[in-house]
Amino acid sequence: MTTIKDSVHDHIEVEGVAETLLDTPEMQRLRRIKQLGTVQYVYPSANHTRFEHSLGVYHLASRALSHLGIEGDSAAHVEAAALLHDVGHGPYSHNIEDVTHRHTGKYHDDVAELVTRGNVGDVLEAEGLDPKRVANLVSGDGKFGQLVSGELDVDRMDYLVRDAHHTGVPYGTIDHERLIRELTFVDGELVLAEGNVQTAESLLLARALMNPTVYAHHVARISKAMLRRASERLLEEPDIDAEALRRMDDADLLVGLRLNPSTEAFAERLATRNLYKRAVWAELSDVPEAVLTADHEEISKLERAIADSADVDPTSVILDVPSRPSMKESTSRVMVNGEIRQLERESPLVQALRTAQEQQWRLGVYAPEDATERVGRAAANHLGLDIDGALVKDVRRGIHTTLDEFE
């Protein structure tokens, strides 16, 4: 048994197959992938990695399994899946996942190829585990898959607390120990035991507060959009394909962008935190349906059209249309009066948080600082926005920004 000291959970005991898995290059690579990608441009201390998060998820999974009385083969598979659940992440975690997904059709939790073959597959088989079963658990399949990926999974319990510890934003500080103690299986479904409507709400609220303050902070969004744009460019190079890019780490991508003539300008900007600024920042209700449903092709076309009208270089316009807000936790299940109930049926907060999320949603158009006005006008025109309202809202209401660290 190995004991690893963690800044969040103190001592983490790693045993059995997990101990061997830690040594694989696939897991070690996660040491070089930041958990929160470009969020460190807003919160300078947010440099924690997918590696320590994976250890944390493994730890919480072990504790949950022990509380649930699950042992043996099932427990070993769930623990392996918990440790491996992020092994498919590309550089900068979720930041450029959309880009690689367009080229490969795969998301980070599509880990079958990583888990069933190569080092990881070998370790799993050598230890008598079924790699395919582990891959399915990572995808959240089956009864025990809910523990790894689901509304009440240990993944989010770890990341909320960990992100709070490293950003300094206290909103994520949930009572994860209580959550784990109250998990139970009823008719094959993972639920919180009686008397825990509020426990479930607390998880939901923590996410609702961390979201605009940390994960979707406008500076994090802008730098992410720049990174995404640069990565698209990089993929146009003949020697780099999306599968290779997915297996890079943060350092590879950063240096790759620097060394490539078509991306070095972006690399330079990111390296010096010389970021684009918001040219437009518009609310959901002000954005035409056609823009909301535009696909990547249409977005690119709009960007080019805006750049043309504003008389700027095409790389100087980034149109950032987030998907409509969703709230996975809303379907968390809690026992109420002996029945399994979905949280959204029990808690008046769920609908309110949904409304709040829609209010916080923003479409962004980003451009170099000296071009924001021109780009803003051109964008408003092409997107069918009321430009004055959009910009006023930018300055005045905005989402909650804990700090703007030199904007």
Add this chain to the structure above:
Amino acid sequence: MTTIKDSVHDHIEVEGVAETLLDTPEMQRLRRIKQLGTVQYVYPSANHTRFEHSLGVYHLASRALSHLGIEGDSAAHVEAAALLHDVGHGPYSHNIEDVTHRHTGKYHDDVAELVTRGNVGDVLEAEGLDPKRVANLVSGDGKFGQLVSGELDVDRMDYLVRDAHHTGVPYGTIDHERLIRELTFVDGELVLAEGNVQTAESLLLARALMNPTVYAHHVARISKAMLRRASERLLEEPDIDAEALRRMDDADLLVGLRLNPSTEAFAERLATRNLYKRAVWAELSDVPEAVLTADHEEISKLERAIADSADVDPTSVILDVPSRPSMKESTSRVMVNGEIRQLERESPLVQALRTAQEQQWRLGVYAPEDATERVGRAAANHLGLDIDGALVKDVRRGIHTTLDEFE
């Protein structure tokens, strides 16, 4: 200048009049009054006092004044008021305030007599401060009174964080430093600056989560109700009047209850945590309006009637009808698009939290363990409740209880 080490705010600097006020018997008495009264029956570490809380509120007031650029005479008065804001608390803080209020007509923030006369008044006058102005600030009067007692006051910023630190329940861990930095005065009103709708919400949510988990935990409510009942008895004794009781500390009251034959049984029960149990635990919608609006006299009558029907001693029935939920923070003011707006108009959460609070509201009837069934049936009858539903809800849904420490 004196520097005091605090478990929550680390070093607290106390200067000027505040330093002298700390030495008065009135302030020193707060060392012997627990901040959370009977909550320690649920959370054994919750033994912090009104004294350290008062220091914390003083500290946050000083920081807020400094951020707001308020100095001199106004600042000195606000700081004195912050330090003195709880000086009127009786033993066990809010726990028996209803009782003393019925006899004296005064609440704990009615501090005029304490602040304008005696040691405190003398100190204030000696230092050139106006005691009446300080007393008014404690009541929340005037522009600066909002800092001491209002929707965005530093009182709740301190107690949320402090209660979280001492109970171990993380929900109260707000970003108090951000709140203080974003306070500003607009047209004489204390508001949060632009971009802080979510900051205001976070304060509201912290309270909403701490409330059922800590402040209104059923064990804390039961023991509080027993303490209240015992205090009423004590006041029937010839040598104790309500004004004297208000000036006692926790030790006085505890020993007083022990030494008095009519209250010693309650004292014994409290000392050994041999508490009454819930005979009824009913939801708001199940309680007839007449019961909800019953005054003290009518409640007492109902208790006697229930005791009669259940054939138990009158002291064996306590009917606990909390007032309807309110939410002071809902009227917090935030700047939005250059206008002062009430939070409840901006945030969909406010209405949802109000609904949640109504769902969590419970009427309780408490009795010695072996009498709960008889008393429950009698109470349901007299109160016009559907007994089965009421009891089922007790067991099944309940409010969120972080822990039930031997129930």
Add this chain to the structure above:
Amino acid sequence: MTTIKDSVHDHIEVEGVAETLLDTPEMQRLRRIKQLGTVQYVYPSANHTRFEHSLGVYHLASRALSHLGIEGDSAAHVEAAALLHDVGHGPYSHNIEDVTHRHTGKYHDDVAELVTRGNVGDVLEAEGLDPKRVANLVSGDGKFGQLVSGELDVDRMDYLVRDAHHTGVPYGTIDHERLIRELTFVDGELVLAEGNVQTAESLLLARALMNPTVYAHHVARISKAMLRRASERLLEEPDIDAEALRRMDDADLLVGLRLNPSTEAFAERLATRNLYKRAVWAELSDVPEAVLTADHEEISKLERAIADSADVDPTSVILDVPSRPSMKESTSRVMVNGEIRQLERESPLVQALRTAQEQQWRLGVYAPEDATERVGRAAANHLGLDIDGALVKDVRRGIHTTLDEFE
């Protein structure tokens, strides 16, 4: 199983006999005894109790037993002893123990009578445990007694961390989880496993830093000395004997001192933090051997003589001669190269800390503020001290005082 939320260890699971023991009046009484007695005069947040500490010690004992693979009967006895280890504490913990010891011949860990009889004895027997064996474990007897009371016991692991949490002084923040994981039994002796010389040192250092800053802070010492003096007086009253005093709680003693004419002046001073001040504060090397070895009788005589010379009331002089410094942890055992070694043989720090403790040692003479000069001179005379040096050292060097909170 009951789960209790603790501010230090988060969730504490209480099972079996421990759960029933918690309900005894003897254990519940510890809720009303402050862990650090008069230290709260220096650190206002230090209001934690022997009850939460006892829970913490029980929790750490359980964890240690589980790491050591000890189960069944032995584990149950150790857990009961851990929970009960402080049940013999009188009001204000160690503060007046010298006084009651003089009258009863018993210290707080002489728990045989409490543990073998009455409620506690009944519970233990009903659960099939041997009360005498539990009492012996509390005294540190036998192999497993070392876990409860010894150089490496879980008692000090809990109190260092807990006292740090509640005073705000970080020095006590040890890595208790590591200590527990490294405990092992070799030849019946409790030792730290190989590679832990520094782990053992860290425990020693934490105590060495907490001692002058917290436990022996001069304000805590003065108020403790006043409390002791008052308690002696109280014991001269016909209706109070030392055995009864030992079973009081903090509130009883406080009110007792208030209600008794011969002690009400002390009670008033303590209630208003109107403490005596240092008239003399002398280093070890300046104090004659005869004073260092004086017994209670001789100390009293000296006090009266000093009072006479200074022409003050006898109660106005308190002579406080601490015992010579000792360092229990110095004999902690650590495995080194396969042998059990005493820490003091392995670590150069032990001797240095011993020297440091001697340097920090101070004899104190305390008196009302306006009498300090007169009393100081008289005391120097009677004690054979060089008065100027003694007083200069008071002001100049002193021990480390984290804060002097209005001196």
Add this chain to the structure above:
Amino acid sequence: MTTIKDSVHDHIEVEGVAETLLDTPEMQRLRRIKQLGTVQYVYPSANHTRFEHSLGVYHLASRALSHLGIEGDSAAHVEAAALLHDVGHGPYSHNIEDVTHRHTGKYHDDVAELVTRGNVGDVLEAEGLDPKRVANLVSGDGKFGQLVSGELDVDRMDYLVRDAHHTGVPYGTIDHERLIRELTFVDGELVLAEGNVQTAESLLLARALMNPTVYAHHVARISKAMLRRASERLLEEPDIDAEALRRMDDADLLVGLRLNPSTEAFAERLATRNLYKRAVWAELSDVPEAVLTADHEEISKLERAIADSADVDPTSVILDVPSRPSMKESTSRVMVNGEIRQLERESPLVQALRTAQEQQWRLGVYAPEDATERVGRAAANHLGLDIDGALVKDVRRGIHTTLDEFE
């Protein structure tokens, strides 16, 4: 003014010239340099950067200046120096500094060229500051230089607390706020005020405990030695010179090592945590003076000789001879009886800690796992060590290792 949220100090206010300096590429580069280099191989959460540390040091400097009453020009220079004090760090902080120093003659605090020219120099001059004066302050010159680099500097106050927060090892948790409040200037020297011998000791002890547990953990030393060896190789490449290497960030170096045929094997090992193991681990007293005083040339020669004898590739042997222990804090100055005294004259701990450090000192010889035995014997031979003793000590006594994370 900009406010930045920090995981350690919460809100950090950055004003004036500091705000502009933060935007320079030189400062932004520190975002990509880990504070503790290879320590993350031992403590996976230790991914914090020189950037956040620099902000922390700036913050503590500002607070110290404010307590000391230093304003205006002097304060602005000190604040700039505090922010810039680590701007000269190469990739992996101190890890490869010996290597670049051999080629450039410069250490990381030789910042004159970076601070007096280029972006940083321009900003300083534009804001009316003297770049040369700032560079001198970084070197610790002059009265105020002591605040930036000296025995009581704010640099170590930040890093101890920050490293504790991110590794999870509590030993570094000092009372930095107290240290800052007690700093004062006497006769131009930075000293701690009267009554702070123990405050000074606490700083010393924190370092003494963090050192073997964190900074000099054997796994961190081994990986550092491998990184150093690889960097030496890299510098033999024609297109890389030491000045360029010094200006790289962690990503540059990592990718550089990967892409270069002569270093890719090391890069692969580091990327997969496939580290060398200890072939020898010898105590100070067992190492001949000639080895202790060997220069780089001689060390290289010894390594080659050992490799020859063990019949392994020359890259397979790393001889790691740390310099003899020193203890900068031992000369901290504290006021005692009105005089400035060096801590080592006042505190018996200083000499003891020096002895402890010598006991913890180890010479290491590292080799691939399958070659440790052969290399160990050859090394013992060439270095004149008693091989059996050396290896036994490796296994048995060792330094304190908080965790061995898969060794």
